Amino acid sequence: MNIGEIARRAGVSRSTVSYAISGKRTVSEATRRRIQHVIDELDYRPNANARALKEGRTRTIGLVIPPASRRLTDMQLDFVAAVVDAAAHADLDVLLSPSGGDHDRSFERVVTGRRVDGVILMEIRLEDARVGRLQQAGLPFVGIGRTSHPDGMWWVDIDYTALIAKCVNHLADLGHRHVALINRSAELVAAGYGPAHRALAGFKEAIRRRGITGVDYCCADDSAAGEACLQQILREHPEVTAAATINEAALPGIQRALESAGLTVPGDFSVTGVAASHWAENFRPQLTAADVPALDMGAHAVSLLTECISDPDAAPKHLLLTPPISLRGSTGPARR
Amino acid sequence: MNIGEIARRAGVSRSTVSYAISGKRTVSEATRRRIQHVIDELDYRPNANARALKEGRTRTIGLVIPPASRRLTDMQLDFVAAVVDAAAHADLDVLLSPSGGDHDRSFERVVTGRRVDGVILMEIRLEDARVGRLQQAGLPFVGIGRTSHPDGMWWVDIDYTALIAKCVNHLADLGHRHVALINRSAELVAAGYGPAHRALAGFKEAIRRRGITGVDYCCADDSAAGEACLQQILREHPEVTAAATINEAALPGIQRALESAGLTVPGDFSVTGVAASHWAENFRPQLTAADVPALDMGAHAVSLLTECISDPDAAPKHLLLTPPISLRGSTGPARR
DNA sequence: TCGATTCGTCGAATCGGTTCGACAACGCGG
DNA sequence: CCGCGTTGTCGAACCGATTCGACGAATCGA
Numbered sequence: 212m213n214i215g216e217i218a219r220r221a222g223v224s225r226s227t228v229s230y231a232i233s234g235k236r237t238v239s240e241a242t243r244r245r246i247q248h249v250i251d252e253l254d255y256r257p258n259a260n261a262r263a264l265k266e267g268r269t270r271t272i273g274l275v276i277p278p279a280s281r282r283l284t285d286m287q288l289d290f291v292a293a294v295v296d297a298a299a300h301a302d303l304d305v306l307l308s309p310s311g312g313d314h315d316r317s318f319e320r321v322v323t324g325r326r327v328d329g330v331i332l333m334e335i336r337l338e339d340a341r342v343g344r345l346q347q348a349g350l351p352f353v354g355i356g357r358t359s360h361p362d363g364m365w366w367v368d369i370d371y372t373a374l375i376a377k378c379v380n381h382l383a384d385l386g387h388r389h390v391a392l393i394n395r396s397a398e399l400v401a402a403g404y405g406p407a408h409r410a411l412a413g414f415k416e417a418i419r420r421r422g423i424t425g426v427d428y429c430c431a432d433d434s435a436a437g438e439a440c441l442q443q444i445l446r447e448h449p450e451v452t453a454a455a456t457i458n459e460a461a462l463p464g465i466q467r468a469l470e471s472a473g474l475t476v477p478g479d480f481s482v483t484g485v486a487a488s489h490w491a492e493n494f495r496p497q498l499t500a501a502d503v504p505a506l507d508m509g510a511h512a513v514s515l516l517t518e519c520i521s522d523p524d525a526a527p528k529h530l531l532l533t534p535p536i537s538l539r540g541s542t543g544p545a546r547r
Numbered sequence: 548m549n550i551g552e553i554a555r556r557a558g559v560s561r562s563t564v565s566y567a568i569s570g571k572r573t574v575s576e577a578t579r580r581r582i583q584h585v586i587d588e589l590d591y592r593p594n595a596n597a598r599a600l601k602e603g604r605t606r607t608i609g610l611v612i613p614p615a616s617r618r619l620t621d622m623q624l625d626f627v628a629a630v631v632d633a634a635a636h637a638d639l640d641v642l643l644s645p646s647g648g649d650h651d652r653s654f655e656r657v658v659t660g661r662r663v664d665g666v667i668l669m670e671i672r673l674e675d676a677r678v679g680r681l682q683q684a685g686l687p688f689v690g691i692g693r694t695s696h697p698d699g700m701w702w703v704d705i706d707y708t709a710l711i712a713k714c715v716n717h718l719a720d721l722g723h724r725h726v727a728l729i730n731r732s733a734e735l736v737a738a739g740y741g742p743a744h745r746a747l748a749g750f751k752e753a754i755r756r757r758g759i760t761g762v763d764y765c766c767a768d769d770s771a772a773g774e775a776c777l778q779q780i781l782r783e784h785p786e787v788t789a790a791a792t793i794n795e796a797a798l799p800g801i802q803r804a805l806e807s808a809g810l811t812v813p814g815d816f817s818v819t820g821v822a823a824s825h826w827a828e829n830f831r832p833q834l835t836a837a838d839v840p841a842l843d844m845g846a847h848a849v850s851l852l853t854e855c856i857s858d859p860d861a862a863p864k865h866l867l868l869t870p871p872i873s874l875r876g877s878t879g880p881a882r883r
Numbered sequence: 884t885c886g887a888t889t890c891g892t893c894g895a896a897t898c899g900g901t902t903c904g905a906c907a908a909c910g911c912g913g
Numbered sequence: 914c915c916g917c918g919t920t921g922t923c924g925a926a927c928c929g930a931t932t933c934g935a936c937g938a939a940t941c942g943a
Contacts, residue, residue, distance in 0.1 A: 213929055224893045229931060236932090239891060256659035260605065261929035263596040264898050271642075271662075278632070282825075288624055295645050296614070299653045304662065305643045306607075309631050317635045323592035325899095326640065434829050463799075463829050489618075493770050493799050549899055560923045565901055572902090575921060597899035601928050661929095 217255055221246045271304040272516060273327035275318060277334045278311035284432065285459060285487045286503050287333065293509020294331055301517060322348050329520045331355065331512050337403040351523050353516045356405045363527060365519050367512045370533045371406045371457060372413035374501045377536055378455040378483045379417035386545040387481065388423045391444050393456035397429035410457045430461050437461025441468035452545045456484035462494055477543030496540030504534050553591055557582045607640040608852060609663035611654060613670045614647035620768060621795060621823045622839050629845020630667055637853060658684050665856045667691065667848050673739040687859050689852045692741045699863060701855050703848045706869045707742045707793060708749035710837045713872055714791040714819045715753035722881040723817065724759045727780050729792035733765040746793045766797050773797025777804035788881045792820035798830055813879030832876030840870050
């Protein structure tokens with residue numbers, strides 16, 4: 212079932228079979244048909260490894276995801292799905308590599324094994340050794356997120372700074388004078404996770420601009436932590452009348468804490484932030500929030516990657532998305 | 548940066564370098580060290596495609612997931628994560644292929660391109676053309692789930708029949724005489740999705756055994772559908788005092804419908820079923836449910852796959868899991 | 884009718900590894 | 914000192930494709 216077998220049965224040379232398949236040289240209609248017939252009969256498909264070896268490219272992209280042990284957020288999952296889908300449409304295969312630490316075998320294999328033509332790197336931290344590793348290896352890659360100095364790299368990111376600022380402005384417009392930010396987990400912040408840092412920066416800046424007061428809390432990515440976190444906020448800062456969050460997994464807990472404190476939304480307390488649409492829609496009333504366009508991001512990342520694979524010396528491009536905030540029911544005028 | 552370059556710099560032949568790396572023949576300590584030194588210096592790693600070509604195996608497994616367009620359930624996601632993790636531990640790479648229809652290019656590439664040594668096939672339907680395709684291609688594979696005649700194949704599955712029967716028995720023991728099954732979506736049932744069919748079979752059988760009455764409903768995989776579904780049940784069958792479900796995404800909606808109907812859990816209405824732990828824990832009170840051991844399943848699937856790759860003629864093995872039901876707070880005696 | 888194109892096909896080289904058979908150097912027992 | 918087994922290394926074949934240069938046959942213009 213290799214190309215030689217096809218050639219033998221069709222009574223031609225191996226190169227003729229190759230040209231008949233690729234169309235890179237003219238082959239007479241008669242032999243083309245004869246070859247195609249044998250191919251169909253034997254259900255032949257060229258060996259991808261042999262082809263990759265000779266051509267020097269694999270038609271495969273690597274997708275480096277956070278380690279499986281840490282539960283992926285819904286946004287990240289949407290993103291993975293979008294990348295896989297977009298890649299499939301471009302006839303690219305996707306090699307998955309779970310990688311968290313800066314040195315693990317799976318990542319090394321992807322980087323140095325010449326198994327992929329390029330890489331999409333998720334969950335980039337402000338300082339990320341993997342970026343350097345990829346650059347050093349000369350492997351084209353697109354980051355989801357960006358380091359603190361992203362000038363030399365290709366990336367797609369969401370402007371958390373602007374989004375959280377928008378949320379704060381929205382709350383301030385509604386008369387809230389004391390607001391809270393419910394951030395991602397302390398570990399992620401300590402690890403230099405970009406969205407957490409940038410959201411915090413946007414929060415502080417917006418607070419300052421609007422002359423209101425703000426408190427910020429880290430919160431693990433689960434509903435129990437969200438519940439505890441909001442309870443803590445209510446206890447330590449009873450003046451707070453609204454919260455913004457980028458921690459979607461905390462939302463059910465936030466909801467429960469508000470309910471058990473006897474606070475109605477949005478009458479007594481407003482909630483807003485950034486969340487995948489299905490979390491926003493599961494909140495009651497539905498959450499006024501920026502919908503992360505994970506599907507678009509995935510598609511964009513793939514198309515940027517194909518671009519920088521085909522022209523590695525091109526000037527790096529990037530895409531900073533600021534999705535609009537959908538006004539649903541969870542924000543309202545501050546209680547007096 | 549190929550093996551010839553290493554050989555040249557170390558002053559040995561290419562084969563010696565290969566043997567020094569693989570250890571398949573003895574190499575003197577002195578040359579081994581010299582070669583290793585050059586390798587470290589140049590950060591050399593053998594080309595995975597060339598190796599795969601010669602060795603006839605790729606050290607890569609394919610993971611065929613439902614198409615990205617359809618949102619994966621949390622259980623499926625846990626499962627993907629588990630497979631990726633287990634594969635990484637076994638130094639295997641994972642090639643992802645989204646495939647739903649029986650004929651798409653991505654799946655065909657995986658099956659016929661000799662890019663993978665074996666495949667893990669998710670979301671198998673009772674009649675699944677992909678199973679036949681894989682068997683015909685002679686590619687080792689392990690199914691997550693099983694067809695209606697799974698004798699010739701390797702698989703790992705959850706015994707939904709037994710689980711739902713257990714749930715019904717539990718409810719019957721608590722005195723419930725009228726129970727409902729909230730199944731997955733009608734489309735999945737129509738497509739012959741195994742868990743949906745087997746859960747229904749288990750439900751009907753258990754109902755009959757215990758001499759109680761049961762109604763079953765299909766429900767799309769989202770909370771809005773769950774809410775609508777439970778409302779419909781309450782309206783059409785007000786005698787029902789308990790529900791079992793395998794539709795975790797419907798749980799928040801079920802909760803909301805119960806709340807807005809003024810029913811308390813478990814005082815007025817009991818809920819149980821099969822759900823990933825985080826859905827069960829987000830229910831209030833927490834859901835009495837079978838926790839799907841997705842992580843174990845993933846690990847088992849990978850280890851079965853490596854086994855059937857190394858010995859394709861072995862008698863097929865399989866694993867039918869019946870996880871225990873964790874008693875939490877969402878079930879109680881039937882209301883009078 | 885002859886030389887120049889064009890067309891279709893072939894053989895051989897190549898990609899970067901692995902692996903088999905051969906063989907020289909060496910140590911050892913008799 | 915000879916024959917033998919062991920050890921370390923090498924050269925060459927091979928995996929399955931792609932691709933380049935060459936070449937015979939058909940076609941064309943002059």
